[in-house]
Amino acid sequence: MANIKSQKKRNLTNAKAQERNKAVKSELKTRIRTAAATGEGDAVRIAQKRLDKAATKGVIHKNQAARRKSRLMKAAALSAAAHAGTEAEADTDDE
Numbered sequence: 001m002a003n004i005k006s007q008k009k010r011n012l013t014n015a016k017a018q019e020r021n022k023a024v025k026s027e028l029k030t031r032i033r034t035a036a037a038t039g040e041g042d043a044v045r046i047a048q049k050r051l052d053k054a055a056t057k058g059v060i061h062k063n064q065a066a067r068r069k070s071r072l073m074k075a076a077a078l079s080a081a082a083h084a085g086t087e088a089e090a091d092t093d094d095e
Helices: 005-038 041-057 062-094
Strands: none
Touching: 005 041, 005 062, 041 062
């Protein structure tokens, strides 16, 4: 434990920021997971917005945000294609 008053204050500030960053990162993981799984445009848009905001606030690096958005779009496209394929099969089964 630090003896210097300013360092004690800094430790408290760092702890608060760490908690806040942890919450933001947790939300990012959840948003990305749901967007990639469903492939819905609305979920993908919200996940991208959260990634941009986290990069702006300094929670993650801007290059990491760009990389994660790229991977998200790729996963969402695959998921959307898979959902479209299963819907097409369901339509042909009805006939």
